[in-house]
Amino acid sequence: MKELESILNNNREWVDSVTQNDPGFFNRLSGSQAPRYLWIGCSDSRVPSNVITGLQPGDMFVHRNIANVVQHNDLNVLSVMEYAVKVLKVKSILVCGHYGCGGVKAAMEKHPHGMVDNWLRPIKEIYLAHQQEIDSIEGEQNQVNRLSELNVEQQVKQVSQSTVVQDAWASGQQLSIHGLIYSLENGRLKNLEVSKTDRNTTPNVFHVSE
C-alpha cells in the first residue's frame, strides 16, 4: 500500500502545482487533444518520453514497447499510428531508441530470455544484415549501441513504409518521421539523420495510388 500511497500523494501535489500555474489547464485539456508528435520508443523506465523532451500533457501521443520495434502485423502499434496520423493529424512521428537497450542486447545474445525472444526476432535480422560491421566493433556495449542505432533506422523505415503513412502521404498530408537515440549516460537525444519526409523518401513499391 505504501507504493500506492506515494503515487497518490505525488499526484495531489502535481495537480496543485499545475493548477496554481495555470488554473484553466485541466479544463482546457479535458475537451480535446491535438498533439503535434507521435512518439514510438522503448518501454525502458529510464526513457520517459515527455520528461526527456520537456513536453506537457497533450503535446505527444505515445507508444512504447520493448526495443521500440514496429511490425506490420502488430495491431497495437498500427492502431496507435492510424489514430495519431488520421485523426489527431500529428506532424511528426519520432522513433526513439536508446543506447544500452536491454532489448537490443538480448537480441544479440544466444541464451533464451522467454517470450521476448520472439518479439526481438526482427532485431536479430538487423544484426544479421550488419553482422560484419557490428562484430568488428570493440566491446560488447559499443556493439549494442551500434545495433541500437541501426534498429532505430530500420524502425523509421518500417513506419515510413506502413500503409498508414503511405496513405497519408498519398493524400497530401504533411508528415515527417525522424529517428532519435537517447543516451542514458548524459540524458541527451541525438538526431540520427534518417528522416523520411514524403513518399519520395521511400521505395516506390510501397507507394499507394491516390
Ligand code: CO
Ligand atoms: Co530499451
